[in-house]
Amino acid sequence: MxxxxxxxxxxxxxxxxxxxxxxxxxxxxxxxxxxxxxxxxxxxxxxxxxxxPVEAVRDDLMSHFRELDVDGCFAMLDVKANRLSLVNTPRAKTRMVPASTYKIPNSLIAFETGVVADPDQVQPYGGGKTRFPQWQRDMNLREAIAMSNVPVYQGVARRIGMQRMQTWVDRLDYGNRELGKQVDQFWLRGPLAISAVEQTRFLARLAQQQLPASRLSQQWVREILRNESGSDYALFAKTGWAMDAGLNHGWWVGWVERNGGVFTFALNMDLQREEFAPKRLTIARAMMVELGALPAQSGQARKTS
The missing domain is CATH 1.10.287 (Helix Hairpins)
Structure with missing residues (x-):
């Protein structure tokens, strides 16, 4: 759709x-x-x-996906210039399950509702076995978002509750705003869905602290999303991988602050093989270098999360 x-x-x-x-x-x-x-x-x-925004079609960059023989798309919004660069426009405007990229609004909603007091408050993972062993411990949201701990964020969502979650998803105007009936599954299996273009718009508002939420909560989300910093830029981002209910697509979304500008981005691609997962970052970085949002040496900068 x-x-x-x-x-x-x-x-x-x-x-x-x-x-x-x-x-x-x-x-x-x-x-x-x-x-x-x-x-x-x-x-x-x-x-x-x-x-x-003025749209600029950059399907010449599809070569990055063709090298892997996979389908994918990329959208990057230059906020200051109000220019939207699109790679594979039809897919970039097609809504898909956000998977763990929903941890971004989930964190904001948790802070705003008081379910999570601050980024350093330890959250329970719920006990029992998890998909990955590193998820099997309590941790704060700084750690949980860095290792994409699904059980921790499912627990946060349950404590927020469906009514408050729906109110905030509507308020944030996030994707199709459809949550279904399971408060701890809708971003993993659907029905919530968002397009790459919509991701860039949502992130532009967050990066500028223009969402209908407190500046403190938006600042906290910014802190836990920081991936790396260089001499003239900072990168804030989150991965996602929809692998339940027959889904198999990956995300990498976020924004770059560089030389006074803000560039929000969203990559979405099919992940037929597990070894393709790191390519989300490799491809998006290469495209942002070509589009002038990232310096060529960006991947070698100091990691911050």
């Missing part, structure tokens, strides 16, 4: 926004059960105010 396009054309935008504000003004008269519609109105109004 392809991603929905929600931006309004620039022509007639002022009239459209005026009508939205009129509707929003009337929201105060609605019953409490219908107040969520006011949030929807505000969300659409925000989109109407933001000009859609």
């Amino acid at each position: 392809k991603s929905r396009t929600n931006e309004q054309p620039l022509h007639g935008q002022r009239l459209y926004r005026r009508r939205l504000l009129q509707l929003a003004g009337g929201a105060a008269l609605l019953p409490a059960a219908r107040l969520v519609q006011a949030d929807d109105i505000a969300r659409v109004a925000q989109r109407a105010e933001t000009a859609a």
